[in-house]
Amino acid sequence: MRLKKWDLLICIGLALILSIFAVDLGNTNPAARTYPMVMVIASYFFIAIIAIRWIINRKQILAESVGGMSGKRFLYIAIYCAAIFAYIMLIDKLGYVVSTVIFGIYSLIYLKNRNKVVTAVLPVVAAFLLYFLFSKFLFVRLPAGILM
Incomplete structure (x- = not known):
């Protein structure tokens, strides 16, 4: 997977949206909360992987995507x-x-x-x-x- 300059911003935006969902899950029935909570945690995990890859390869990513x-x-x-x-x-x-x-x-x-x-x-x-x-x-x- 090739990373682009926008990927880190998108990851931050998705993490903020997921935070809103996670806070709202407190008002949900405990039986119905399990699956969405697993999906939120899995999403945070994959967002973290992409963000870490972006930080490690940031010089190469920024050099390749000069045009925007x-x-x-x-x-x-x-x-x-x-x-x-x-x-x-x-x-x-x-x-x-x-x-x-x-x-x-x-x-x-x-x-x-x-x-x-x-x-x-x-x-x-x-x-x-x-x-x-x-x-x-x-x-x-x-x-x-x-x-x-």
Whole structure:
């Protein structure tokens, strides 16, 4: 994996976001808290690995990435971040399943997936699988929305 100049900033941002999730987990049912806590700890572990690799190789990384990020690439990332924000805002209104299917289809199209069957079927299957996994096995209540 090649590290870039932005990777350390992204790691710091993700660590801050995970800290918010970790603090919010204190208000969650103890039975439903285990899996998210394991994921937060694993994420901190992998963020630390990337940050350590970045610090060890910082001279080489900074020398290779003198040009910075192109405007086109920045716009591409900004549009996708806006789509993630819209997805988060729509979860409460449309529900988890509907908003996840819409976001999944959008993501596959935006990432230029050419297989139409995968684009149509994968988000639906993944959304329902995750919904039942979280609601029936992990006892996490997801927003029901208009379909459930």
